[in-house]
Amino acid sequence: MSPVLMFVLPLLGAFLLPIVARASTMAGRLFGPLVLTLNCVIGVLAWGAVSEQTQVIALGGFQPPFGIAFYVDRLALLFAIAVSLGVLLLWPDAGEDEAAQRENTLTLVLAAAATGLALSGDLFNIYVFYELTAVASYGLAAARRNGAAYAATLRYVVISSFGAALMLIGIALVYMATGTLNLAQLAQLAPGTLDGPLGLAAFVFILIGAGVKAELFPVNTWVPEVYAAASKRVAGLLAGIISKLALLIIVRLLVLVFQQPEALQILLTLGILGVITGELAAWYARDLTRMLAYSSIGQLGVMFIAFSIPGPAGLYAGLAVALHHMVVKPALFLLAERQGGALERLAGSAQASPVAAGLFILLALSLIGIPPLPGFWAKFLVVTAALAQPGTAYLLSVAVILLAVVVEASYLFRVIVQLYRRVPPTEVGDAHDGATLTVCAALGLALIAAVLWLAPLGNGLQGIAAQAADRAGYIEAVLPAGVSL
Amino acid sequence: MSPPDLGAILFTGAFGLIMIGILGIVISTHLVRIVLSIVLLETGANLLLMLSGYRPGAAAPIIIDGVVPAAMVDPVPQALVLTAIVIGVAVQAFMMTLVLRLRSVYGTLDIRELRARLERDLAQEAGIGLPTSDDAPDVAGVGTARAQGGDA
Amino acid sequence: MRNYVSLLFVAGLAFLLFVISGQLDFGAAPMLIGQAINQAAPEQVGAANIVTSVVLGYRALDTLGELAILFTAATAGGLMLGRARAGATHDPEAGFILRTAADLLFPLLLVVGLFIIVHGHLTPGGGFQGGVILAAAFFVPLLARPGTHFDHASFAVVEGLAGATFIVIGLFGLVYGGEFLAPLLGQGEMGSLLSAGTLPLLYIAVGLKVGSELAGLMAHIAAYEAVDS
Numbered sequence: 027m028s029p030v031l032m033f034v035l036p037l038l039g040a041f042l043l044p045i046v047a048r049a050s051t052m053a054g055r056l057f058g059p060l061v062l063t064l065n066c067v068i069g070v071l072a073w074g075a076v077s078e079q080t081q082v083i084a085l086g087g088f089q090p091p092f093g094i095a096f097y098v099d100r101l102a103l104l105f106a107i108a109v110s111l112g113v114l115l116l117w118p119d120a121g122e123d124e125a126a127q128r129e130n131t132l133t134l135v136l137a138a139a140a141t142g143l144a145l146s147g148d149l150f151n152i153y154v155f156y157e158l159t160a161v162a163s164y165g166l167a168a169a170r171r172n173g174a175a176y177a178a179t180l181r182y183v184v185i186s187s188f189g190a191a192l193m194l195i196g197i198a199l200v201y202m203a204t205g206t207l208n209l210a211q212l213a214q215l216a217p218g219t220l221d222g223p224l225g226l227a228a229f230v231f232i233l234i235g236a237g238v239k240a241e242l243f244p245v246n247t248w249v250p251e252v253y254a255a256a257s258k259r260v261a262g263l264l265a266g267i268i269s270k271l272a273l274l275i276i277v278r279l280l281v282l283v284f285q286q287p288e289a290l291q292i293l294l295t296l297g298i299l300g301v302i303t304g305e306l307a308a309w310y311a312r313d314l315t316r317m318l319a320y321s322s323i324g325q326l327g328v329m330f331i332a333f334s335i336p337g338p339a340g341l342y343a344g345l346a347v348a349l350h351h352m353v354v355k356p357a358l359f360l361l362a363e364r365q366g367g368a369l370e371r372l373a374g375s376a377q378a379s380p381v382a383a384g385l386f387i388l389l390a391l392s393l394i395g396i397p398p399l400p401g402f403w404a405k406f407l408v409v410t411a412a413l414a415q416p417g418t419a420y421l422l423s424v425a426v427i428l429l430a431v432v433v434e435a436s437y438l439f440r441v442i443v444q445l446y447r448r449v450p451p452t453e454v455g456d457a458h459d460g461a462t463l464t465v466c467a468a469l470g471l472a473l474i475a476a477v478l479w480l481a482p483l484g485n486g487l488q489g490i491a492a493q494a495a496d497r498a499g500y501i502e503a504v505l506p507a508g509v510s511l
Numbered sequence: 512m513s514p515p516d517l518g519a520i521l522f523t524g525a526f527g528l529i530m531i532g533i534l535g536i537v538i539s540t541h542l543v544r545i546v547l548s549i550v551l552l553e554t555g556a557n558l559l560l561m562l563s564g565y566r567p568g569a570a571a572p573i574i575i576d577g578v579v580p581a582a583m584v585d586p587v588p589q590a591l592v593l594t595a596i597v598i599g600v601a602v603q604a605f606m607m608t609l610v611l612r613l614r615s616v617y618g619t620l621d622i623r624e625l626r627a628r629l630e631r632d633l634a635q636e637a638g639i640g641l642p643t644s645d646d647a648p649d650v651a652g653v654g655t656a657r658a659q660g661g662d663a
Numbered sequence: 664m665r666n667y668v669s670l671l672f673v674a675g676l677a678f679l680l681f682v683i684s685g686q687l688d689f690g691a692a693p694m695l696i697g698q699a700i701n702q703a704a705p706e707q708v709g710a711a712n713i714v715t716s717v718v719l720g721y722r723a724l725d726t727l728g729e730l731a732i733l734f735t736a737a738t739a740g741g742l743m744l745g746r747a748r749a750g751a752t753h754d755p756e757a758g759f760i761l762r763t764a765a766d767l768l769f770p771l772l773l774v775v776g777l778f779i780i781v782h783g784h785l786t787p788g789g790g791f792q793g794g795v796i797l798a799a800a801f802f803v804p805l806l807a808r809p810g811t812h813f814d815h816a817s818f819a820v821v822e823g824l825a826g827a828t829f830i831v832i833g834l835f836g837l838v839y840g841g842e843f844l845a846p847l848l849g850q851g852e853m854g855s856l857l858s859a860g861t862l863p864l865l866y867i868a869v870g871l872k873v874g875s876e877l878a879g880l881m882a883h884i885a886a887y888e889a890v891d892s
Contacts, residue, residue: 085842139728223683604877
């Protein structure tokens with residue numbers, strides 16, 4: 027089965043959902059999860075073939091670089107499966123009225139767009155799918171439809187549109203310099219045409235554009251408000267999954283097109299700034315949702331630092347942190363669904379739902395980086411890779427990451443203390459509902475499974491990272507024997 | 512005086528629109544002006560992308576009565592800008608629905624006031640006080656952090 | 664203070680753009696793929712309008728994404744605005760001249776819109792441009808007589824089916840042509856209405872989708888009750 031279907035089916039489902047829902051509300055509720063399950067199955071079935079050999083799909087039968095090509099290597103397929111699985115787990119079960127049906131439609135479109143982002147091998151195609159992800163997320167962010175949601179979403183839309191226009195300018199500059207949009211051909215032409223100030227400027231513009239979703243400093247001011255104003259599932263989707271896709275685009279461009287060391291330096295600086303601002307703001311936060319939002323900015327800063335390390339080692343480290351965050355953050359947001367709000371309100375939560383409190387401790391420990399949990403190994407990889415690099419900037423980044431660990435431990439333990447505080451039974455809040463708890467438990471189990479199968483998981487990731495860093499391999503796969511129609 | 516350079520004029524126009532748009536977003540306080548500034552910014556970016564396809568003396572890439580023009584301009588930027596314009600229109604339409612709703616709910620379109628109301632609503636929902644000084648007068652009626660029984 | 668920092672940032676950006684513009688040659692861009700497409704498109708796709716063969720052939724996936732963006736924005740906008748109240752107030756009817764003009768414009772706009780959609784592969788135009796004109800055709804009578812009943816349900820059905828048709832044609836391409844969105848149905852004689860295989864069909868689907876979508880969204884906004892007016 028062609029991985030293209032992983033993009034087409036959710037989109038077809040989204041177009042048909044309003045009609046299906048008009049016919050039968052029950053069908054309308056089940057339609058989305060059904061399509062996403064089908065997607066996961068297709069992805070898993072395709073894994074075997076893609077592991078043997080990278081698939082290049084020439085859409086419409088038009089060969090790249092004239093047509094658009096989908097480049098499906100292990101990294102792309104991994105993210106595509108993760109998107110379908112993640113959206114399925116975080117599906118907003120909002121009810122049966124028209125507003126809920128529109129929300130479901132938007133979620134399906136988000137899944138389709140994110141899958142397209144993971145698979146695409148063409149610069150403008152990436153821009154189109156990025157905008158599609160953005161518009162779907164605008165609708166989902168404002169889905170609660172109270173004043174705060176509208177205001178937070180509007181701020182997000184303004185910043186995101188600004189970023190998107192800058193991204194378009196960057197693409198215009200790249201096209202004017204090289205005359206092509208295919209990533210493989212750009213990789214071939216980049217050393218001669220894009221290594222001067224023009225290329226660096228184009229990179230900065232595209233970085234700011236993609237950085238809005240990837241919560242890059244300084245275009246991440248929308249994050250805490252939107253995550254607080256939206257439903258926690260949507261926050262989990264945006265923070266856990268969509269931000270990683272934005273990061274993936276930046277990584278592909280760095281590996282293939284923008285090879286200059288200045289690009290890596292910019293990424294490193296912005297990553298360090300992101301870690302510092304994110305973790306400090308999280309420390310000062312007084313409600314759980316904003317604390318989690320700032321913490322996610324900090325973690326993405328760590329990922330930026332990791333990806334600014336050249337070579338497969340940096341990719342491996344960044345991938346590990348990204349995948350770990352993709353599992354932990356949505357679970358934390360799901361737990362915050364019932365426990366969200368002021369930290370004081372969390373008091374005694376452990377009495378109401380001991381399982382939830384236990385899961386929170388597990389997730390928090392992994393986020394901080396306590397061995398033997400996967401979070402420790404991920405940060406360890408980043409630190410060792412950074413220490414192997416020459417230069418004081420990387421040393422500074424290691425210091426910042428270690429300091430951030432201390433700060434994270436401080437504010438997360440503060441929450442845990444609140445959870446286990448003894449309060450009289452009348453003041454104990456509600457328990458979590460079963461479905462949410464099951465999903466969180468599943469994610470927690472995934473973490474523990476990662477600990478048990480650490481070695482094979484690490485080797486697998488290392489292989490994926492090495493394949494992704496292989497620039498010559500990419501060019502060879504997409505443009506095998508020169509360029510012909 | 513020598514005839515002005517066509518490229519310079521067009522690039523100045525494109526970059527000028529972009530700069531006016533960015534300036535508008537950054538300086539404006541009225542929501543509708545910000546939306547219009549975004550429109551200008553996107554127009555400038557589209558114009559810049561269009562300009563990459565020009566060839567002096569080339570014709571439009573359309574075959575009329577079987578006659579293929581000798582030199583044709585680049586069709587790809589035209590297709591790209593077509594897409595970009597539609598994307599821009601879609602986002603602007605959505606922004607206007609947000610503006611309408613904000614006007615209904617909050618009664619104002621001044622972003623400074625909207626910002627304050629947003630902070631207040633979020634703080635109220637979470638049940639925490641606004642981050643103000645302990646000595647500030649209790650204007651919002653929500654109470655300061657200390658009065659809310661902040662943790663030790 | 665905020666304004667000064669912003670002005671500084673904008674000034675820096677302006678300087679950066681000025682420096683870059685010196686590096687760009689106007690009219691001498693390396694038309695790598697553009698050149699090759701210009702030469703190959705007439706035989707490979709068969710549309711007289713080479714831009715259409717790029718939009719619906721070489722870069723058809725971008726067009727699908729663009730359709731999806733418009734659909735998503737309309738859905739999100741509908742989610743924001745909610746449903747109109749049963750006895751909602753609306754603006755008074757426009758004057759005699761406007762009403763008559765709207766009645767005359769409706770068939771004219773329909774014809775012009777359909778013409779532009781259907782001839783998209785021969786002359787400049789196409790689904791998006793024609794679709795917007797179609798949307799205007801349905802919206803202008805609404806402006807002249809606010810409060811006339813707008814059948815949102817059937818427009819939504821047309822929208823969904825048209826979008827699904829685009830994807831289904833693409834899936835036929837996957838099954839019969841080897842790849843998703845591969846052009847089918849032969850090429851015909853270039854310059855005639857029935858040429859370029861499935862391209863006119865794709866543009867018709869696009870035009871109907873865009874038209875019904877924008878008409879529905881604009882009707883929704885027009886019906887939105889202003890709080891204080």
